[in-house]
Amino acid sequence: GAVVSQHPSWVICKSGTSVKIECRSLDFQATTMFWYRQFPKQSLMLMATSNEGSKATYEQGVEKDKFLINHASLTLSTLTVTSAHPEDSSFYICSARGGAKLQPQHFGDGTRLSIL
Amino acid sequence: AQTVTQSQPEMSVQEAETVTLSCTYDTSENNYYLFWYKQPPSRQMILVIRQEAYKQQNATENRFSVNFQKAAKSFSLKISDSQLGDTAMYFCAIQPNTGNQFYFGTGTSLTVIP
Numbered sequence: 001g002a003v004v005s006q007h008p009s010w011v012i013c014k015s016g017t018s019v020k021i022e023c024r025s026l027d028f029q030a031t032t033m034f035w036y037r038q039f040p041k042q043s044l045m046l047m048a049t050s051n052e053g054s055k056a057t058y059e060q061g062v063e064k065d066k067f068l069i070n071h072a073s074l075t076l077s078t079l080t081v082t083s084a085h086p087e088d089s090s091f092y093i094c095s096a097r098g099g100a101k102l103q104p105q106h107f108g109d110g111t112r113l114s115i116l
Numbered sequence: 117a118q119t120v121t122q123s124q125p126e127m128s129v130q131e132a133e134t135v136t137l138s139c140t141y142d143t144s145e146n147n148y149y150l151f152w153y154k155q156p157p158s159r160q161m162i163l164v165i166r167q168e169a170y171k172q173q174n175a176t177e178n179r180f181s182v183n184f185q186k187a188a189k190s191f192s193l194k195i196s197d198s199q200l201g202d203t204a205m206y207f208c209a210i211q212p213n214t215g216n217q218f219y220f221g222t223g224t225s226l227t228v229i230p
Contacts, residue, residue: 032216043207043220044161091159097216104151105218107161 003027004096006108014116015086021079021111023094029074030096034105035067038091050077084115118143120208122221129198130229136183137193137224139208145169147213150184150191155223156204164206167191198228 003026011019023033032051036044048064050056050071058064066088068080077096081088091112095105119142129135141150152164167175167184175182179199183192195202208221 034216034218038159041225043222046217049216093159093161095161104149104163104166106163107153109158109160 002104002106004030004094004106004108006094006111008111009109010112010114012114012116013084015084017084017115019081019084019113021081021092021094021113023077023079023096023108025075025096025098025106028096028098028106030077030098031074032097033071033077034095034097035069035077035079036093036095038093038110040091044093047079081113084113086115089113089115118145118210118212118219120210120219120221122206122208122224124224125222126225126227128227128229129195131198131200133198134194134196135198135226137195137206137208137226139191139193139221141189141191141208141210141219143189143210143212145212145214149211150182151209151211151218152180152182152191152193153207153209153220154202154204155207156201161207165193195226200228200230202226203228 005024007022035047047062048056048058056069071077093110095107097105121140148169150167154162154164165177179196181194205223207223209218
């Protein structure tokens with residue numbers, strides 16, 4: 001149980017393109033979803049927290065107009081990197097948690113984004 | 117504020133041996149959860165074990181166990197009978213009761229040597 005699917009796993013696109021990444025909880029309802037960014041050999045950096053049906057809460061320093069997050073249902077959240085540039089190239093990971101607050105987060109497989 | 121410190125960037129262990137990964141943290145919260153996650157080369161984050169701060173008994177999960185010292189704010193992970201598949205980055209994390217956020221350490225890269 002507690003499977004989180006993230007798609008796509010790898011995307012390469014030109015500078016200026018907008019890229020959408022999907023995060024789905026397959027067998028549970030995710031009341032809260034999280035988006036992380038991870039640079040090579042570094043830890044996960046939380047970008048934003050989203051609760052179903054409400055606006056995402058962004059961490060300090062994360063541009064909300066650059067990284068659009070939508071959590072329209074209890075099983076789906078999307079991250080759109082708008083007008084992507086090479087410095088946006090990174091590994092993006094989503095996680096989801098259902099129910100009680102003090103529960104583990106279940107992670108997707110991550111998306112490798114490469115902007116040319 | 118919460119901080120998590122993993123002081124061992126890299127470690128190695130011989131197959132079938134035991135290894136301990138250290139983690140210390142700082143928090144002003146009274147209730148929180150502590151987690152160890154594993155990130156193999158596939159880069160998927162996998163939950164290894166978790167500990168509730170109000171429980172004194174150390175959590176165990178098959179070959180994985182923790183040594184939770186609440187007063188010292190220490191949460192080390194012991195891996196017994198190490199296997200090649202244990203090769204991965206290991207992240208320690210804390211989640212305080214008052215918030216949603218996980219706070220991760222910088223990770224320890226563990227290599228199991230055949």
